[in-house]
Amino acid sequence: MDQKLYMEIKNNSLPLDLKEIPILKYEIFYDRVLAFLKEEGKHCVAYYGVESAGNLKLYCCIADDNNNIVVLFAHELNKDHPVLKSLTPECVPLHIFEREIHENFGVEFVGHPWLKPVRYPYNRKDVSEIMDNYPFYNIESEELHEVGVGPVHAGIIEPGHFRFICNGEKVLHLEIQLGYQHRGIEELFITKCNALQRCILSESIAGDTSIGHSMAHSQLIESLAGIQVSEALQIERCIALEMERLAIHIGDTSALCGDVAYQLGQVVCEALRTTIINTTQFWCGNRFGKGLIRPGGSNYPLNNEVVNEILRVLDDTGRRFFEVTDLIYSLPSVLGRFDDIGILTRQQALSLGTVGMTARTSGILRDIRKTHPFQYYKNYLVRPVILETGDVLARGMERVLEVHESVKIIHELIEIWQQKIKDFRKPVYDYNLKPDSFAISMVEGWRGEICHIAITDNSGNIAHYKVKDPSMHNWMALALAVRNQEISDFPICNKSFNLSYCGNDL
Amino acid sequence: MFKEINVLKSHGIQYVKNLRMQPVSELFRGRPVISDDITKDEIKTVFSACPVMAINGNSGSIDMGRCVFCKECSFLLPNKIRFTNDYRISSNVREALIIKPGSETPLQLDENLIRKEIRRLFKSALKLRQVSAGGDNSCEMELAATGNVNFDFGRFGIEFVASPRHADGIVITGPISENMAEALEITYKAIPSPKIIILAGTDAISGGIFEGSPAIDRRFIEKNHIDLYVPGNPIHPLTYINGVMDLLGVGG
Numbered sequence: 001m002d003q004k005l006y007m008e009i010k011n012n013s014l015p016l017d018l019k020e021i022p023i024l025k026y027e028i029f030y031d032r033v034l035a036f037l038k039e040e041g042k043h044c045v046a047y048y049g050v051e052s053a054g055n056l057k058l059y060c061c062i063a064d065d066n067n068n069i070v071v072l073f074a075h076e077l078n079k080d081h082p083v084l085k086s087l088t089p090e091c092v093p094l095h096i097f098e099r100e101i102h103e104n105f106g107v108e109f110v111g112h113p114w115l116k117p118v119r120y121p122y123n124r125k126d127v128s129e130i131m132d133n134y135p136f137y138n139i140e141s142e143e144l145h146e147v148g149v150g151p152v153h154a155g156i157i158e159p160g161h162f163r164f165i166c167n168g169e170k171v172l173h174l175e176i177q178l179g180y181q182h183r184g185i186e187e188l189f190i191t192k193c194n195a196l197q198r199c200i201l202s203e204s205i206a207g208d209t210s211i212g213h214s215m216a217h218s219q220l221i222e223s224l225a226g227i228q229v230s231e232a233l234q235i236e237r238c239i240a241l242e243m244e245r246l247a248i249h250i251g252d253t254s255a256l257c258g259d260v261a262y263q264l265g266q267v268v269c270e271a272l273r274t275t276i277i278n279t280t281q282f283w284c285g286n287r288f289g290k291g292l293i294r295p296g297g298s299n300y301p302l303n304n305e306v307v308n309e310i311l312r313v314l315d316d317t318g319r320r321f322f323e324v325t326d327l328i329y330s331l332p333s334v335l336g337r338f339d340d341i342g343i344l345t346r347q348q349a350l351s352l353g354t355v356g357m358t359a360r361t362s363g364i365l366r367d368i369r370k371t372h373p374f375q376y377y378k379n380y381l382v383r384p385v386i387l388e389t390g391d392v393l394a395r396g397m398e399r400v401l402e403v404h405e406s407v408k409i410i411h412e413l414i415e416i417w418q419q420k421i422k423d424f425r426k427p428v429y430d431y432n433l434k435p436d437s438f439a440i441s442m443v444e445g446w447r448g449e450i451c452h453i454a455i456t457d458n459s460g461n462i463a464h465y466k467v468k469d470p471s472m473h474n475w476m477a478l479a480l481a482v483r484n485q486e487i488s489d490f491p492i493c494n495k496s497f498n499l500s501y502c503g504n505d506l
Numbered sequence: 507m508f509k510e511i512n513v514l515k516s517h518g519i520q521y522v523k524n525l526r527m528q529p530v531s532e533l534f535r536g537r538p539v540i541s542d543d544i545t546k547d548e549i550k551t552v553f554s555a556c557p558v559m560a561i562n563g564n565s566g567s568i569d570m571g572r573c574v575f576c577k578e579c580s581f582l583l584p585n586k587i588r589f590t591n592d593y594r595i596s597s598n599v600r601e602a603l604i605i606k607p608g609s610e611t612p613l614q615l616d617e618n619l620i621r622k623e624i625r626r627l628f629k630s631a632l633k634l635r636q637v638s639a640g641g642d643n644s645c646e647m648e649l650a651a652t653g654n655v656n657f658d659f660g661r662f663g664i665e666f667v668a669s670p671r672h673a674d675g676i677v678i679t680g681p682i683s684e685n686m687a688e689a690l691e692i693t694y695k696a697i698p699s700p701k702i703i704i705l706a707g708t709d710a711i712s713g714g715i716f717e718g719s720p721a722i723d724r725r726f727i728e729k730n731h732i733d734l735y736v737p738g739n740p741i742h743p744l745t746y747i748n749g750v751m752d753l754l755g756v757g758g
Contacts, residue, residue, distance in 0.1 A: 120685055122721040131685055151689045154668035156636045156650040158643055159686055180686040183640045184721030192715070197557040200574050200715045207644025207740060251647075267655040268513055271520040274656050278531070285533035285589075288644045290739060291576050299581055300533075320516045327509040426581075502642050505685075 005032055007072045011372035012219045015439035018455065021074050023057075026084055029075040033060050036073075037091045041066040043353050043366070045442065045451050047097035049105050050464045054079060056105055060097075061440060061453070065371040070440055079105070086112035093353020096472055103129075119179035119505045123187065134177045136163050143167060147487065151180045158501035162490070169486050174479045181505035189454075189465035195221070195295070195429035202452075203290045205467055206503035211244040212445025213467075213503075214293040216452040219374060220441035221295040224454060225431035229296065232420040234376040235413050236302040239310070240280070240292055241375075242406040242413075245446040247276040249399035249406075250321060252498055256396050257328060259492045260337040265328040272317050272324075279313045282306065296428030307414055318407045325400045329393075338393035342481040342493035345390055354477050356448015356470045358497060361398045362390035368444035380413065390481075395496035435460040447471060447500065469503025521658045525747050525757060526594075534591040534742070535575040538568045541586040542608030548586055552579040558708075558715055562604075570595055570603040570737040571711040596736045596749025603711070603737055615752045623700045624733065628674055629754050631663035634704070635673035635697060639690050640722060641680030644740035645707040649677060652743045659747050662756050670694075675702030675733070681709040681716040684723040691726060702733040704750070706741050714739065 004022050009015075024032065036042050047060040060073045077084070086109035088095040098109045100118045106125035109115060117124075120131050138146070144167055151159035159180040165173040188201055202217035203210040215237055222229065251273040257265030277287040284292040284300040292300055328334055344354070349362035359366035367384035369377045385401040387394040433456050443450045448470030457463040478497045482490055522528045530536075549566040553559075556579060560572035568579070568587075580587045597603055598615045638646050652659040653666065667673050670693050682690065694701075705727070708714040716722055734753050736746045751757040 122684060131688075151686065152635075152637055152670075152693050156638075156646050156666055158638045158641065158646060159689065180689065181638075181640050181680070181683055182685050182721050183681060183683050183716050184719040188716070188719055191718075192557075194557060196555065196576065196578055197715065200557050200576060204642045204709075204715055207642030208647060210644065264510065264513065267520075268517050270651075270654040271517065271656060274520075274651070274654070281534060282531045283533075285531065285535045285577070286575070286739075287648070287742070288740060290574075290644075291535075299577070320513075323509075323516055324513045327513055330509070500643065502640070505683075 005073070008069045009072060009440055010069055011368070011440065011442045012223050012374050015224055015434055015437035016072070018436045018438055021072060021438060023074050023076045026075055026077070029058075029060075029073055030085060030087060033062070033073055033087060034090050036062050036071060037093070040350065043355070044093050044097065045070060045449065046453060046466060046468045047094055047101070048466050049101045049107070050455060051079070051105070056082065056107070058101065061451075063372060065365070068372055070372070072438070077107075082107035083110060084108070085110050088112045092351050093473070096476065117179065119182050121182055122184055131179060136177075137173065137175055139165055139172070144172065160501050164487055164490075166487055169488070171482050171485055171487050171490070174482050176475055176479055178475070178501060178504050181502040183502075183506065185506040186465050186467055190462055193461065195431065199294055205506065206469060206500045207288055208248060208500070209244065209445045209447065209450065209469075209503065211240050211289040211293055212443050212450050215241060215375070216441045216443040216450045218293050218295040219443070220439055220452045220454055221431060221433070223441065224433040224437060224439045224456060225295070225428070226434065227296045227428060227431065230421070230423045230425070231376060232417060232422045233298060233301075233425070235417040235420065236298065237293060238376045238380070239302070239410050239413050239417070240289055241443070241445070242410050243276060243280050243310075244289060246403055246406050247273055247280070248446045249403050250276060252495065253325065253328070253396065253399055255495050256338070256392070256492060257334070259495055260334055262328065262331070262334050265324060265334070268320070268324045272321050275313050275317045279310055282309050294427030295431065297425035299427060301422065301424050302417065310410065311414065314407050314410060318403070321403060329397065329400070335393065337492065338396055339391065341392045341489050342485060342496060343389070343391045344477050344481045346388070348480055349390065349477060352476050352480070353473050355473045356444070357395065357398055357402075357446070358448065358474045358477050360384060361387045361394040363388040366449065368442050368449050372442055374441075374443060376413065380409075380416070382409065392492050392496040433460040433462065445470065447498070448474070467506055469500050471499040471504045474499055475504060520655050522656055525657065525744065525751070528744060530591050530593055530742070530744065532591055534593065535577050535589040537570070537592040537595050537613065538573070538580070538587060538589050538605050539610050540566055540568060540605065540607040544583070544586045544607050548583055552582055552587065555579060555582055558717065565606065567604050567606045569712075570605060571600060571735060572708065572714070573737065574708055574714055574739040593742045593744045594748045595738075596734055596745055596752065598734055598753065600732070600735060603735060620753060621700070621733065624702060624753060625755050627700065628702070629756060632675070632750070632754060633665055633667045633673050634675050634677050635670045635693060636666050636677045636679070637690050637693050639678060639680040639686040640683030640716070641707065641709060645679040645709070645738075648740045648743050649679070649706060649746065652747055657743050657747060662751070664750060664754075670696035671698070673697050673701070675704065677704045677706050678710045679706050681713040681719070681722045682724050682726060684721055687723040687726060694726070703730055704734040704736060705732055706736045706746060708737055708739045711735050711737060
């Protein structure tokens with residue numbers, strides 16, 4: 001019989017036994033990973049390195065969307081001679097992961113065209129690499145000029161540096177330098193070993209996705225600790241996740257209007273977002289849902305009073321949102337700024353390995369709720385919104401249509417929830433994790449696929465914690481989408497993607 | 507045309523009339539109240555449960571500058587610790603954020619410690635530059651919300667501006683990541699004097715959950731005078747608004 005080459009794991013199922021994960025020779029690892037990623041229904045979820053006993057282990061998790069499983073490949077190499085043949089020339093989506101492994105551990109990926117720093121972590125391999133010396137791509141030409149923007153931007157947003165190479169008003173090339181938000185989150189998951197500290201940390205990975213990330217963390221802990229939660233609680237979590245999606249999508253619609261100076265659309269949507277986040281606050285005391293998701297139980301179980309408030313707000317806000325978006329997306333002055341701007345073609349989106357909303361607006365079905373269902377989505381069929389044109393207009397419309405869907409989902413989930421038995425269990429903080437295990441947890445946040453992966457040591461402590469925000473895949477898509485656009489269209493392009501800086505920088 | 511009228515009709519009036527007294531949800535986690543009969547053992551319990559060492563292990567006081575408002579201490583001792591929905595918790599004195607057992611008095615700024623030039627120069631217009639230094643984007647969104655159609659803080663001439671050259675001060679969010687420390691310094695230096703510093707959110711005030719991380723660098727906070735502390739995780743827009751109004755002495 002052939003030697004087993006990989007492990008299969010389902011999203012949030014039982015963890016894998018570390019010792020059972022086959023370690024492949026790099027040639028085999030290289031071939032198998034490439035062969036898997038050639039198919040459209042498979043994409044890389046995470047590819048990262050873990051130091052153990054002087055060696056470096058590489059784990060590559062590939063989601064097989066058609067069969068609802070994640071396939072795990074592993075390779076081990078000596079830390080002293082870290083030279084590997086790069087997979088990127090054959091499979092572009094891996095570019096950012098190889099860059100990360102290079103930055104963290106000094107692995108030379110031979111043939112990688114763009115082996116640049118990702119986030120300048122404090123524990124990077126080469127500390128002589130500093131933010132000021134980022135190796136920007138440049139073109140020697142008297143006709144071209146460069147524009148540098150950031151890290152401090154004009155608005156109240158997070159820091160990042162954008163370097164444009166322009167020909168007149170046209171953007172030839174954009175390079176995005178991140179890392180300003182690096183707080184050492186992944187290491188803190190190990191050093192802050194108290195369960196509650198980890199929950200707070202997960203809520204702070206990206207505050208605009210507090211619910212998404214804290215859910216990914218809670219699921220991960222639950223699968224490592226063997227905790228089952230009731231169906232009622234699973235539904236509550238799904239409702240919270242959809243509320244988060246609603247709030248951000250409505251807020252983004254407002255921001256998109258603001259960027260093209262359509263004030264009515266901006267202020268109306270601003271007010272509507274307020275009603276949604278105030279409902280989340282009514283439920284759990286925090287407008288961003290911090291404190292709502294905990295492993296094993298909930299401090300804020302859903303009750304009829306909250307349900308009635310949610311239904312009341314959704315009816316009113318939903319109606320007003322569709323009324324105003326019907327107006328926004330019929331105005332020539334708005335459409336003229338959105339239509340055909342910042343196009344990310346299906347081919348580009350696919351070759352970059354984009355996920356979430358960005359992929360869906362370029363005609364690719366990537367939605368963890370459907371392909372690797374978690375929580376109550378296992379029993380509830382989500383209908384992902386797929387658009388084809390990949391421009392700002394598509395990304396704007398995607399939000400409107402997803403708001404429609406989320407409102408419908410929440411209504412239907414509430415109906416199901418009312419039939420379920422509630423057990424009102426409190427959160428579990430004194431859990432014991434399964435030793436020597438590997439567990440993966442994925443959640444479809446409003447941006448896309450969030451992934452948390454943990455490895456435990458032989459006494460059940462977390463030895464390694466990996467966080468992947470969807471932005472990690474998608475930043476390069478923004479850089480490509482603005483090529484050949486007017487530089488003045490950059491703000492709406494950026495806003496239409498709305499990627500996370502802190503989620504990338506960790 | 508008719509569509510616009512319908513949208514405006516549905517929109518109605520959205521602005522908060524009285525920013526001082528706007529009610530918020532019962533469950534909002536604001537100023538904590540600790541019972542003065544809390545026992546040594548009870549203090550020990552909540553001290554060890556607190557994820558950010560916000561609770562003093564001897565006195566049982568809660569430091570809102572460190573607190574992430576997770577409310578777990580209150581879940582453990584519902585009869586001894588409760589979080590009121592009082593959002594007016596900003597202060598110009600760091601120590602005033604420490605709530606002692608038995609204290610139920612709302613926070614007030616120490617008028618004597620407000621620099622004289624602040625009210626003289628900025629009372630009728632205050633333009634601020636926001637810098638996120640490792641912030642998780644929730645405090646940033648709440649700060650942006652202070653200028654939205656609901657809170658409309660611009661009504662007092664208090665707004666965020668793009669250029670530090672146009673600003674009278676800086677509002678910092680996040681624990682100050684090492685990678686952002688220099689940019690923060692440069693931005694602050696670019697602001698003409700006299701200038702103020704406001705720390706928004708627990709992460710900015712104490713580092714919060716990131717305290718002790720080797721990836722943060724808090725020297726900027728240690729060497730500069732802070733004019734206003736705005737606690738919260740994230741801050742509530744009304745906490746910030748009321749704090750700044752108190753600092754400037756505007757809005758009644």
